[in-house]
Amino acid sequence: MNEPRRVERQQTDKGYVPVYTTAIVEQPWDSYRDEDHATWGQLYQRQRELLVGRACDEFLQAQDAMGMSPDKIPRFDELNVVLGKTTGWQLIGVEGLLPELDFFDHLANRRFPVTWWIRRPDQIDYIEEPDLFHDLFGHVPLLMNPLFADYMEAYGKGGVKAHAIDPEALVHLTRLYWYTVEFGLINTPGGLRIYGAGIVSSKGESLYSLESDSPNRLGFDLQRVMRTRYRIDTFQKTYFVIDGFQQLIDATAPDFTPLYQQLQQQDAIAAGDVRADDRVYHRGTGEGWLNDGDV
Numbered sequence: 335m336n337e338p339r340r341v342e343r344q345q346t347d348k349g350y351v352p353v354y355t356t357a358i359v360e361q362p363w364d365s366y367r368d369e370d371h372a373t374w375g376q377l378y379q380r381q382r383e384l385l386v387g388r389a390c391d392e393f394l395q396a397q398d399a400m401g402m403s404p405d406k407i408p409r410f411d412e413l414n415v416v417l418g419k420t421t422g423w424q425l426i427g428v429e430g431l432l433p434e435l436d437f438f439d440h441l442a443n444r445r446f447p448v449t450w451w452i453r454r455p456d457q458i459d460y461i462e463e464p465d466l467f468h469d470l471f472g473h474v475p476l477l478m479n480p481l482f483a484d485y486m487e488a489y490g491k492g493g494v495k496a497h498a499i500d501p502e503a504l505v506h507l508t509r510l511y512w513y514t515v516e517f518g519l520i521n522t523p524g525g526l527r528i529y530g531a532g533i534v535s536s537k538g539e540s541l542y543s544l545e546s547d548s549p550n551r552l553g554f555d556l557q558r559v560m561r562t563r564y565r566i567d568t569f570q571k572t573y574f575v576i577d578g579f580q581q582l583i584d585a586t587a588p589d590f591t592p593l594y595q596q597l598q599q600q601d602a603i604a605a606g607d608v609r610a611d612d613r614v615y616h617r618g619t620g621e622g623w624l625n626d627g628d629v
C-alpha cells in the first residue's frame with residue numbers, strides 16, 4: 335500500500351497548500367473565511383437537493399438530527415455533543431489521511447478523523463483527496479445510526495488485527511471499506527438508495543451510481559467484494575447493494591483470519607466483471623469505461 339501522507343494545510347493566496355506534519359488538531363473554526371463557509375453552504379445545498387430520494391433515509395434524517403445546515407461549517411465540538419449522546423462516537427480533527435494503523439485505532443475506539451480544511455471554490459465538483467466536506471457531510475451522519483456505528487468500530491478493530499497479519503490482508507479489508515463505507519448502495523422498499531460517503535459527497539457519482547446504465551449493481555457478498563479491484567480516478571464500474579445495515583454486521587461478525595488465508599489463494603476480480611453467481615440488480619453496459627487503472 336502507499337505510504338500515507340501526513341499533511342497540514344496552510345492558507346495562502348493559492349488556497350490551502352500542504353505542509354508535512356503528523357499533527358492531530360483542534361478544528362480551527364475561527365480561521366474559516368466567508369469563502370470557506372460559502373463553499374460548504376453551496377455544496378451542502380446542492381447535495382441535499384440531489385439526495386432526497388437518492389440517499390437512504392437514515393443518512394438524511396441523521397444530518398438533520400445533528401443540526402448540520404448550509405449556513406456555516408459545523409463545529410466538531412457541537413456535533414460531538416449529539417454524537418456522544420446518540421452512539422458514543424466522537425470526531426477528531428486531522429490534517430488529512432492518517433497512517434493506516436492510526437486510522438484503524440481511532441475507529442476501534444469510536445473516534446472518527448475528520449479533515450478540518452475545505453476545498454477551494456474551483457474544486458467544488460472534484461477534489462482528489464478527502465476534505466472537510468467529504469468527511470463531515472459524507473461520513474459523519476451514519477455514525478448516528480446504531481448499526482452503522484457498530485460496523486465502523488468493528489471495522490477498526492478488524493483493521494488493527496489485519497495490520498498485524500500481513501499486507502495482503504489489508505488489501506482485502508480495504509476493498510470492503512471501499513465498496514461499503516465509501517461506495518455502498520442499499521436496497522429499500524422505495525428502491526436502491528445511496529449510503530456510501532464517496533457517493534453522497536459527489537454530485538456526478540450520486541447521479542451515476544443510481545441512474546446510469548454503465549455500472550454494474552450487484553448484491554453484496556463479502557468474499558466477492560473482498561476480491562474485487564476498484565477505481566480511484568473514475569466513477570466505480572461496480573456498486574454492491576446491501577439489504578440493510580444488519581447485513582454488514584452479520585457478514586463481518588466471523589473471525590476473518592481463515593478468510594484472509596482463503597482469499598490469498600484466489601485471483602482478484604476486475605472492477606467491472608460480472609460473474610455467474612452474482613446477484614445482478616443491473617448489468618452495466620460498460621459505456622465510457624477506461625480499460626486499465628483498476629487498483
Ligand code: PHE
Binds near residue numbers: 491492493587588590
Ligand atoms: N470480524 C472481522 C475480523 O475478525 C473484523 C471486521 C469487522 C472486519 C467488521 C470488517 C468489518 O477480522
Ligand code: FE
Binds near residue numbers: 464469473531
Ligand atoms: Fe472517505
